[in-house]
Amino acid sequence: MSGSEPLLRVEGLEKYYESESDFIDRLLGRQKKVKAVDDVSxxxxxxxxxxLVGESGCGKSTIGRSILQLRKPTAGSVYFKGQDITTLSDSDLRDLRKEMQIIFQNPQSSLNPRLTVNDIIGEALDIHGIEGDVSRDARIKDLLERVGLNASHANRYPHEFSGGQLQRIGIARALAVDPEFIVCDEPVSALDVSVQAQILNLLEDLQDELGIAYLFIAHDLSVVEHIADQIAVMYLGKIAEIGTPEELFAPPQHPYTEALLSAIPEPDPLWDGDRILLEGSVPSPIDPPSGCKFHTRCPRVIPPSDYEFEQEEWRAVMSLRHRAREEDIAVETFDDGAPMEALREELDLPSTLSDPEAERVVQEALRSVADEEFGDAESLLSETFDTPCSTDKPVLRETDAGRVACHLFDPAYEAGPNDGTTTGDGPAAGSAASGDD
Ligand SMILES: Nc1ncnc2c1ncn2[C@@H]1O[C@H](COP(=O)(O)OP(=O)(O)OP(=O)(O)O)[C@@H](O)[C@H]1O
Known part of the structure; x- marks a missing residue:
């Protein structure tokens, strides 16, 4: 990577949406924010x-659209060629759109079915008043050939093309204005696997020829593995890890990156371990978990230093705590026979924990759950078992291999994988809960 001024610099970007709420909530001012993008740089x-990679709903498209100012950021700055474009007037923004374009996931819905290809691409040229010394038709012909389409098909309509060809038209439309930067928002996700590679190769060739920079959004690491100079892994509106592909994969550091990498369907030379199945689903960005947003699902969540937990036991206790918080245990289904055993099985808790004192506390919490006293169970578990993962927000820190936002890689916690110790003077010690609200 060059050390010169970047083309694009995103600093502390935030985008909060108003959540859908009912009339009473709005009347009482209880409307909540959807924290779609939360302090991203x-x-x-x-x-x-x-x-830019992460599960559905983690905020990838919102970042792409906020950079282009198609969504107004709630906070933060977006510098394009050194200028903060979040403060530009509408007319200045219109001019800027010549330099910053977007390619959408679904070419079927992003191309006007009533226009010919000639008109679709010509429209982009007209909007930006691009004429130049070559004629409009010649320019359109050149663009179509550049993206691998037959220029004689310029008078055809979108329905006459395959998905891959439509995406090529979308790319030609974006190229029409000679942009320096393109947001590619999952441009291959809707295409057949055989076509995906062709479109990826086309985008790479265009980059080599024209020097365009891309923000390439994907939910699958394997898609960006080969084309990205840097990869940012996102979880619930935040960047968990960022680095070059070599830094990110050899070996992955953040437990979430590890899980994403293990989920690549085909055997991947970068991952030879078992598939890591994450528990539960991504929590709501309206009320995200405190501390590290990934802690409710993290397989390597740091155990408390004063108890002897096996890592898997500790993961199960954290899941019990999270599900008690969410009141997400259907207690009535455990009424018959031996409810405690059934509960433990449901929660992946072994019949006895290695640490007798921890076992006593968990039994008490389970009794509260069985009585549907979820709040009591959650308080008991969070007050007894202390982990920095649920109290302290991790920040992106420089490591030998990229930047990682995880307490496991923060010397202040002195915690290696499966080693839950924290230093007495680090932020973990006695730090106040720092929820996201
Ligand atoms: N206009 C909106 N109003 C309210 N919430 C929104 C709006 N747009 C997006 N969201 C919410 O913001 C969060 C991030 O959405 P976003 O589309 O950016 O995620 P994504 O990672 O691109 O997901 P996907 O891969 O499914 O497109 C989601 O919880 C989504 O429901």
Whole structure:
């Protein structure tokens, strides 16, 4: 990566949406915010690609649209060629759109079915008043050939093309204005696997020829693995880890990156371990978990230093705590026979924990759950078992291999994988809960 001023610099970007709420909530001012993007920073250099990866709903599209100012950021700055574009007037933004374009996931719905290809691409040229010394038709012909389409098909309509061809038209439309930067918002996710590679190759070739920078959004690491100069892994509106593909994969550091990598369907030379199945689903961005947002699902969540937990036992106790918080245990289904055993099985809790004192506390919490006293169970578990993962927000820290936002890689916690010790003077010790609200 070059050390020069980046083409694009995103700093502390936040985008909060109003949540859908009912009339009473609005009347009482109880409307909540959807924290779609929460303090995100990164840079993209000229001619380079940043791959942005994460599960559905983690905020990838919102970042792409906030950069282009199609969504107004709630906070933060977006510098394009050194200028903060979040403060530009509408007319300045219109001019800027010549330099910053977007390619959408679904070419079927992003191309007007009533226009010919000639008109679709010509429209982009007209909007930006691009004429130049070559004629409009010649320019359109050149663009179609550049994206691998037959220029004689310019008078056809979108329904006459395959999905891959439509995406090529979408790319030609974006190229029409000679952009320096393109947000590629899952441009291959809707395409057949055989076509995906062709479109990825086309985007790479165009980058080599024209020096365009891409923000390449994908939910699958394998898609960006080969084309990205840097990859940012996102979870619930935040960047968990960012680095070059080599840094990110050899070996992955953040437990979430590890899980994503293990989920790549085909055997991947970068991962030879078992598939890591994450528990539960991504929590709501309206009320995200405190501390590290991933802690409610993290297989390597740091155990409390004063109890002897096996890592898997501790994961199960954290899940019990999370599900008690969410009141997400259907107690009535455990009424018959031996409810405690059934509960433990449901929660993946072994019949006895290794640490007798921890076992006593968990039994008490389970009794509260059985009585549907979820709040009591949650309080008991969180007051007894202390983990920095649920109290302290991790920050992106420089490591030998990229930047990682995880307490496991923060010397202040002195915690290696499966080693839950914390230092007495680190932020973990006695730090106040720092929820996201
Ligand atoms: N206009 C909106 N109003 C309210 N909430 C929204 C709006 N747009 C997006 N969201 C919410 O913001 C969060 C992030 O959405 P976003 O589409 O950016 O995620 P994503 O990672 O791109 O997901 P996907 O891969 O499914 O497109 C989600 O919880 C989504 O429901």
């Amino acid at each position: 990164f840079e993209i250099h000229e001619g380079e690609t940043l791959g």
